[in-house]
Amino acid sequence: MKSPSNALRSAIAGLLLGPVLLAGCNIVGPAFVLVHGPPSIPAEHKLDKKRSTVLFIDDRSGVLPRPILGQQIAEVAETTILEKNLVDDLISARGTHIAARQETHDQPLSLQEIGRAVGADVLIWISIDSFALSPDGQTFAPMSETRVKILDVTTGERLWPAEPEGFRRVIRMPTQQGTSPTSRADVLEAQQNLASWTGIGVAQLFFKREATEDRGRG
Numbered sequence: 001m002k003s004p005s006n007a008l009r010s011a012i013a014g015l016l017l018g019p020v021l022l023a024g025c026n027i028v029g030p031a032f033v034l035v036h037g038p039p040s041i042p043a044e045h046k047l048d049k050k051r052s053t054v055l056f057i058d059d060r061s062g063v064l065p066r067p068i069l070g071q072q073i074a075e076v077a078e079t080t081i082l083e084k085n086l087v088d089d090l091i092s093a094r095g096t097h098i099a100a101r102q103e104t105h106d107q108p109l110s111l112q113e114i115g116r117a118v119g120a121d122v123l124i125w126i127s128i129d130s131f132a133l134s135p136d137g138q139t140f141a142p143m144s145e146t147r148v149k150i151l152d153v154t155t156g157e158r159l160w161p162a163e164p165e166g167f168r169r170v171i172r173m174p175t176q177q178g179t180s181p182t183s184r185a186d187v188l189e190a191q192q193n194l195a196s197w198t199g200i201g202v203a204q205l206f207f208k209r210e211a212t213e214d215r216g217r218g
Helices: 006-017 030-036 067-083 094-100 111-117 184-206
Strands: 053-058 122-132 143-152 158-160 167-172
Touching: 053 067, 053 094, 053 111, 067 094, 067 122, 067 184, 094 111, 111 122, 111 143, 122 184, 143 184, 167 184
Parallel strands: 053 122
Antiparallel strands: 122 143, 143 158, 143 167
């Protein structure tokens, strides 16, 4: 897989360093941080660095308002995984998107078949369950919900998590009063930002990060 462009690296760096909204987190005092360092969140699962890995953004229910947002989620997640050096061989998710388009209503493809189609050893399945800029049509509070699981393409075994439905990951961007997008251009930009946050939030499941940088919750 090609290395991420400088522009994409810069964009992701800005998202990683930007403000976050952490639901249910206690405020940690400056004295604690000075002594112990900022609180951190461990990885939910460690990827096998030596096995070829691919992401599959599963939006077969049509949750995303535009298909290109799924590609953006995948690209940002891939870039983050590469930047963190989590796997040596990351296959582009574009291949899984193309493979999934070959299925029919009568003959859907299994995740194992999709992974085999691109020659991957491991497939990271990311189901898009919710993706919205507002919960009520008025409040600007972008949020996405995903379910993530990892499959051994060779054996068909689910490597993670134990729950068959997958690990639930909710991504919430900071709510800002009076900034609801009004023009089509603003709406498209807000959707792109949420897609980028979602991609980072999924990738964060696989490495240790500071609590202030976390993009979601399980």
